[in-house]
Amino acid sequence: MRTMGAKRGAVTLEDVARRAGVSLATASRAINGSARKVRPEIRERVEQAARDLDYAANAQAQAVARGRTDVVGLVVQDIEDPYFSSIAAGAMRVAEANGLMVCIASAGRRPDKEIEYVAALRRMRAAAIVIAGSRTDDRDALARLGTEVDAFERSGGRAVLIGQRRLPVDTLVVANRSGARDLATRLTGLGYRSFGVLAGPRGLLTAVDRLAGFAEGLRKAGVALSRDAVVHGEFTRDGGHAAMLELLARGRSVECVFAVNDVMAVGAIAALRTLGLERTVAVAGFDDITTLRDVIPALTTVRLPLVEIGETALEMVLREHSGRPRYQRIVGEVVLRESTPGVRPAHPAPVGAAEPLPTGPASST
Amino acid sequence: MRTMGAKRGAVTLEDVARRAGVSLATASRAINGSARKVRPEIRERVEQAARDLDYAANAQAQAVARGRTDVVGLVVQDIEDPYFSSIAAGAMRVAEANGLMVCIASAGRRPDKEIEYVAALRRMRAAAIVIAGSRTDDRDALARLGTEVDAFERSGGRAVLIGQRRLPVDTLVVANRSGARDLATRLTGLGYRSFGVLAGPRGLLTAVDRLAGFAEGLRKAGVALSRDAVVHGEFTRDGGHAAMLELLARGRSVECVFAVNDVMAVGAIAALRTLGLERTVAVAGFDDITTLRDVIPALTTVRLPLVEIGETALEMVLREHSGRPRYQRIVGEVVLRESTPGVRPAHPAPVGAAEPLPTGPASST
DNA sequence: TAGACTACGGAAAGCGCTTTCCAACACGTT
DNA sequence: AACGTGTTGGAAAGCGCTTTCCGTAGTCTA
Numbered sequence: 144m145r146t147m148g149a150k151r152g153a154v155t156l157e158d159v160a161r162r163a164g165v166s167l168a169t170a171s172r173a174i175n176g177s178a179r180k181v182r183p184e185i186r187e188r189v190e191q192a193a194r195d196l197d198y199a200a201n202a203q204a205q206a207v208a209r210g211r212t213d214v215v216g217l218v219v220q221d222i223e224d225p226y227f228s229s230i231a232a233g234a235m236r237v238a239e240a241n242g243l244m245v246c247i248a249s250a251g252r253r254p255d256k257e258i259e260y261v262a263a264l265r266r267m268r269a270a271a272i273v274i275a276g277s278r279t280d281d282r283d284a285l286a287r288l289g290t291e292v293d294a295f296e297r298s299g300g301r302a303v304l305i306g307q308r309r310l311p312v313d314t315l316v317v318a319n320r321s322g323a324r325d326l327a328t329r330l331t332g333l334g335y336r337s338f339g340v341l342a343g344p345r346g347l348l349t350a351v352d353r354l355a356g357f358a359e360g361l362r363k364a365g366v367a368l369s370r371d372a373v374v375h376g377e378f379t380r381d382g383g384h385a386a387m388l389e390l391l392a393r394g395r396s397v398e399c400v401f402a403v404n405d406v407m408a409v410g411a412i413a414a415l416r417t418l419g420l421e422r423t424v425a426v427a428g429f430d431d432i433t434t435l436r437d438v439i440p441a442l443t444t445v446r447l448p449l450v451e452i453g454e455t456a457l458e459m460v461l462r463e464h465s466g467r468p469r470y471q472r473i474v475g476e477v478v479l480r481e482s483t484p485g486v487r488p489a490h491p492a493p494v495g496a497a498e499p500l501p502t503g504p505a506s507s508t
Numbered sequence: 509m510r511t512m513g514a515k516r517g518a519v520t521l522e523d524v525a526r527r528a529g530v531s532l533a534t535a536s537r538a539i540n541g542s543a544r545k546v547r548p549e550i551r552e553r554v555e556q557a558a559r560d561l562d563y564a565a566n567a568q569a570q571a572v573a574r575g576r577t578d579v580v581g582l583v584v585q586d587i588e589d590p591y592f593s594s595i596a597a598g599a600m601r602v603a604e605a606n607g608l609m610v611c612i613a614s615a616g617r618r619p620d621k622e623i624e625y626v627a628a629l630r631r632m633r634a635a636a637i638v639i640a641g642s643r644t645d646d647r648d649a650l651a652r653l654g655t656e657v658d659a660f661e662r663s664g665g666r667a668v669l670i671g672q673r674r675l676p677v678d679t680l681v682v683a684n685r686s687g688a689r690d691l692a693t694r695l696t697g698l699g700y701r702s703f704g705v706l707a708g709p710r711g712l713l714t715a716v717d718r719l720a721g722f723a724e725g726l727r728k729a730g731v732a733l734s735r736d737a738v739v740h741g742e743f744t745r746d747g748g749h750a751a752m753l754e755l756l757a758r759g760r761s762v763e764c765v766f767a768v769n770d771v772m773a774v775g776a777i778a779a780l781r782t783l784g785l786e787r788t789v790a791v792a793g794f795d796d797i798t799t800l801r802d803v804i805p806a807l808t809t810v811r812l813p814l815v816e817i818g819e820t821a822l823e824m825v826l827r828e829h830s831g832r833p834r835y836q837r838i839v840g841e842v843v844l845r846e847s848t849p850g851v852r853p854a855h856p857a858p859v860g861a862a863e864p865l866p867t868g869p870a871s872s873t
Numbered sequence: 874t875a876g877a878c879t880a881c882g883g884a885a886a887g888c889g890c891t892t893t894c895c896a897a898c899a900c901g902t903t
Numbered sequence: 904a905a906c907g908t909g910t911t912g913g914a915a916a917g918c919g920c921t922t923t924c925c926g927t928a929g930t931c932t933a
Contacts, residue, residue: 152664299517
């Protein structure tokens with residue numbers, strides 16, 4: 144029925160050319176686009192042959208011959224984490240608009256894996272790489288990542304980081320610090336005076352920055368954050384749960400807890416609920432994860448435009464540019480909701496009511 | 509400082525060979541693995557040269573030369589949807605274990621895009637493709653997908669679907685129908701007698717099957733499901749929200765609502781809450797999305813092992829096999845939680861209490 | 874010491890494309 | 904009739920690898 148291609152299984156351009164009775168060069172020009180013109184009659188013949196044979200150009204071979212690919216890479220920590228899947232969604236949207244395929248690597252929060260994947264994407268000659276996910280305080284891993292990214296760019300690719308400004312590479316710098324600072328300001332504004340922080344992993348810069356920013360905000364408001372009111376834990380729902388229990392176990396009485404991201408905050412609320420404390424202790428998070436929009440009580444958080452971040456990252460790196468690294472700041476906005484109702488003042492006063500959708504003023508710096 | 513590669517930017521194997529003073533063949537054998545042995549001394553020299561030059565093999569060229577790739581494709585509807593990101597996580601885990609890269613395409617719930625992406629992955633000569641996400645009732649789109657998948661397999665790749673058994677291709681058949689049927693059985697067992705269904709998009713087979721199964725279960729229990737108690741809507745949180753409002757607007761009084769997936773269920777609960785009905789109307793979902801574990805009230809649902817499904821799918825297709833398509837059935841298990849407390853009987857009786865973690869018996873058929 | 878292997882480096886032939894040359898041909902000028 | 908000037912098809916030279924095939928040396932047996 145069908146002329147099977149040679150040994151490799153797939154139909155090749157040569158098969159098509161032969162069937163159409165033209166040369167390889169002509170077939171290539173007719174099918175895979177070229178500056179050169181081909182007489183309509185011949186082009187049609189070639190296209191028909193390709194259709195007959197169900198021909199699909201070998202993208203790898205094209206890449207080798209053309210010296211460029213249609214693949215971009217995206218390195219995340221964990222694709223199952225909504226933070227990253229939102230970023231991925233944004234990046235993929237832009238990729239689609241540009242006819243690119245996206246190779247996603249999930250590094251499982253291991254810096255070494257991350258570097259390994261960047262290397263793999265370099266081998267694939269990806270046109271661009273987006274590296275989402277926090278750096279850590281591991282100077283050595285950072286240096287190795289830097290080397291790898293550098294090699295990638297030297298070999299003609301373009302990379303962009305999302306997170307901290309730590310390498311001389313295009314970066315979407317997430318304003319974790321100022322976001323957390325603003326949040327602290329708003330929370331103290333609601334009347335809270337004693338705080339706890341569920342701080343995430345020790346070395347993770349995103350967590351570190353958010354903690355630092357929050358502490359800074361409290362300090363400015365003249366509120367102290369004692370050392371043992373800070374509990375480190377995994378950057379996950381279960382991490383937040385455990386950290387909350389640990390915080391309570393330390394016997395501190397806190398009015399309000401800041402979990403450095405939303406999934407931890409949800410875990411914290413769950414922990415409080417099992418103890419019947421969900422109305423006693425206020426909880427705030429960070430990120431404004433969409434999927435978590437319906438938890439009760441609605442989460443006070445710092446909204447990050449994650450999808451947009453993914454889009455911007457890829458766009459940035461696809462756009463031609465002049466050599467030196469660009470740094471673009473992404474600022475979140477504080478969104479006050481029911482999870483931090485505010486402390487009941489001596490005499491009644493309006494309290495930061497729930498805002499069903501993020502509308503708070505943008506923070507800056 | 510560093511000998512830049514030729515025009516294309518990247519260092520080539522030839523550069524390495526020259527620097528090591530060996531032939532291209534030897535360099536290839538030393539670096540990129542081969543059956544042939546290379547004297548240790550020479551191998552070391554080559555490796556050193558590669559290191560000096562920061563060489564990274566061109567995977568595309570290797571793919572062309574070897575006739576196979578290290579890339580597998582994953583086609584999903586929407587990577588931001590936790591259903592798919594969990595499947596992706598599973599698939600990526602297996603990919604990592606096998607040294608493969610994963611190209612993910614997000615088809616945005618458009619069947620045409622899906623086909624287009626399969627075609628793109630065929631061009632990339634992906635070793636395997638996992639197509640997650642429901643088929644639709646569009647016979648034409650199904651046929652085109654079939655053709656494309658067939659062409660892919662004929663050209664040497666292997667494909668696996670997740671969802672319905674509708675094509676002669678390896679498939680993980682999700683037991684939507686029986687899962688929904690079991691759910692109906694359990695819910696009627698709790699005493700509910702009047703139901704509504706938020707049914708998802710009309711043509712989406714996953715939604716259709718779940719609706720059909722649920723109706724079947726009710727019928728078996730002798731409970732009627734009137735036509736206008738079924739409201740179709742988007743397969744999303746907002747779709748569930750809107751459908752719930754519509755159902756209420758129809759003036760039907762229902763004791764229990766089945767949303768054909770969890771995200772819709774969450775939307776429904778949100779809608780009920782704004783009307784103060786969250787304790788009046790019970791809600792059940794389907795999927796048991798992890799991220800939604802902490803919504804209040806905890807969701808009764810049918811648990812699907814999504815990560816495992818992703819793993820199994822890729823493993824299945826990576827494993828050699830004998831030609832004819834394999835179909836593997838995935839059954840979920842009903843998990844009763846607080847969102848369906850059961851109707852209060854005339855005299856007190858134990859009510860299906862919340863189960864913090866899925867433990868219900870597995871359904872079958 | 875001949876004969877038979879075995880080990881291992883290099884030349885060169887692919888892999889499936891793109892793209893540069895080159896040649897043939899058709900026109901329009903002068 | 905001679906001469907540009909476009910067009911357009913084909914041959915062949917890449918692209919960066921792998922792998923076959925060949926040849927030289929060294930090792931082992933009898």
